[in-house]
Amino acid sequence: MTLRLSVAVAGLMLLVAMPLRAADPEYNTNATLIYFDAIGNQTMDPQEPQNNSSFAQGPLMAVYDSLIQLDATGNPQPGLAQSWEYNKDLTVFTMKLRPNVVFHDGTPFNAAVVLKNFERSVSIGSKAGAATLETLAQIASVEAEGDGIVRLKLKAASGQMPYLLGFQAGMMISPTGFGDNAFGAAVKPIGTGPFRVRSFDSNLKTVMVRNDGYWGGIAGRPAGYEHHFVPDSRARLNAVRSGQANLALIEGRQIGEAKAAGFTVQVNEKNSTWEIQANFSRENVGKLKVRQAMMHAVDRQALADALGFGSSSPTSQFFASSSPAYVKEYDSFYPFDQAKAKQLLTEAGYPKGVDITWLLLNTNEYKQIGEAVQSMWAEVGIRIKFDIIDVSQFYTFRRPPQRGDILMVRWGGRPDPLQTFQETSGSTAVPWGAAVPEIDTLIAQARGMDPADPARLGVLHKLGRVTTENVSHISLMTRSAVYAYKPGCIINLPPYLPTGNDRTNDTKIGAKCK
Amino acid sequence: MNALRYLLRRAVSTIPMLVLVGLITFLLIHITPGDPASVVAGENASEEAIEDARRRLGLDQPFLVQFWTWLLRVLHGDLGVSFTSGKPVTELIFDRMPITLSLTAGATLIGLLIAVPLGVFAATKRGSWLDRLTIFSTSLGIAAPEFFIGLLLVLLIALQLGWLPATGYVPFAEDPVEWLLRLTLPSITLGLGVAAELARQVRGAMIDVLSRDYIQTARAKGLSTLSIIVKHGLKNAAIPVVTVLGLQVRRLLGGTVIVEQIFAMNGVGSLAVRAVFLRDLPVLLGVALTTAVIVLLVNLIVDISYGYFDPKVRA
16 A cells, blocks of 8 residues: 555656656757857947947946847847836836845946946947947936936927947946946956856957846856957857857858858847948039939849858848837839849939949958949949948948948847938938938827837837938848857847947856757 | 177167067058047947047048057057956056967977978988978978968867867966967967978988088998987087077067967967957057067077077077
8 A cells, every 4th residue: 555655646746746747948058159250349338339240249248237138139138227217208218126125346336326327328428339329419308306217308299219328328337346447458247148258358258147137047058158259260260160159150152151160050139230321412423313223234143142142132221020019011112123233324324324432441242242243233324433442441321521422230239220221311411411301200200109109110110111212321231140059058048239349148058058 | 708799789770679569560450440549439429429539539640640659658668458348458458468469379289290390301312202292291381371271170180079168268377288279280380381381491401411411420430320310410400490490489489379369269360360350559559560470589598599599600
């Protein structure tokens, strides 16, 4: 009887235990995520201009939580601010802070800390990055109410605060990290994020360990996270192949090699595109029909196939197909049609073709795409003369005396789709003004809307239509982040649209990963 | 006393050379297109922010004023602060120097280990098929670029056979075994070219020495070939070999720029490459100056070593 009872109890225990075991997450929480990336951080100060790059956000997001977090598609979610609200006319933005959060050094997070962070950002002045300056330019004052409430009074109505505070300007540093308003390399990287910094080597590597006291929990997170900046793409892939890294960002042309070596290749499409900007003050590209001819004369599919190796898609807009701001219909506005392009050029007054100067950045990637587009355009009579410049001279396009007629850029995406329109198409950022006044009107309209208002997305879609129809930019193809790793080693690395970098905060390592 | 005076004279004579190196580097960076201020001001920086960065970095000053300011700082032992990372240049270089020095020393060692036996062997078997094979393989070694050798080695030894790691560097103090393993492939990559150059020199010098009368006398005395080579041959053949070895340091330091990229090692070579892309003037100047000092020091050591190898030089 006792034996039978024991067997029955054991059987019951086994039954109970089985589903539990099956539900156990299969993650190796003792392993370290070692990621070989194509970009590094010069400092770990989120407000430093080098960290303004959309492609340098990975380690920053892992160390610093921002007041508001943006989800994978860019929707504002609670972060260090548990909730927020606008007043009626969108001039006051009030945040209720998350209680019981502490920085990696034990300093409690509260309203006074938020105030100190804003004070420091203001004290940096024009040394700060554009994202921070853009945010501060909208804020008139910051007030605290007790420990848990922070109120931002805005200079004018703006619905962009949840997005802007989900980027660098909203990343909170422990006051002990910036002491007497330290800046750049002098800042100690102490945040509240899921990983704390053990060592940092400028533009080399950031070694982090799991923050076991993280307010968001630690379930499944690896014990450490090392972010290495390795410029050579071959070396990045080789590191994964020979076991020095478990995740590498590779180039499209390496997809075949990585697959042949037995690796999982993951292509994350981003809000990042190859774009050509045109100076509308020029006689040639200032004419809409010339720009439309340029759009029709590019075989985007061929470009994506030949240079994207399966990691790019043809596009006529700024956003990834998974972005709420994307509208499929717009990609059909300018099909590849050489006859139409020639006809448009003739109508624009250029029956014998048009000469255009292309300010081209001096890197292989830019040159490859530039030469491919040059040969496509040559077939319809658009004659391109390259003016090759160093990467650091790209600003000469917009700055007087404004060099070149067109410039190609690798657009890295922004947290708020509206920012993309503001920075690329609005007359506040573009010195020669918007392609049509309606763009500025729509930008102002969207800016004055609460992000929670569903109608805002409608305005953004309208902006997408107007900018595409009026060719305020010549989009070529999307850019993706392409990763290589051993099968089963990397879990949960979804495309993160708000920044050029994907968010690796919740990336896990498979238990069976060797 | 004479030796000390000689050393002092040599040290003083290097100062104008170093100033010249600084001036040429300064000039080259200034005539290269690119704007450090816009890099420092960051992506999407406003015009005001770029101008502010230019003023802050002193780049709005005339060329000669900038150079003079830098020179005065250097004379006080201060190489300045990196435009981009904000760290002292001296610290950046010293942090990365162990990697580059380990790599250079490893390559020199591999070069010597291959070149000396190979050169001696070829010289003693002059005209044989093995001698001709040595000449052919050294020609190949001289002609093959580092990036090609490096990629081949990575592909075969690291990725195909999995014997050695393909990338990275681990400090000796952290893990001596891993340090050695990680250094092996890059050192071979860099050292093969050195071995090829040196082997030819050793062969030539040994052929010359072995035909001398005193070697014939030694043979007549009944000394073994090994004894003749070690006691008389190698020491007398050393001067041209050491001269070439000294010249190889310049090549090795230049080669680290490529090899460090292939093997993802963050030494002084990588620092220089990034400084070029980021137009980080103080770092570039610091690296150029440090490299020049190393090359001049090695040349000085080579000069001094002549006295050891040939007493006539001392006299």
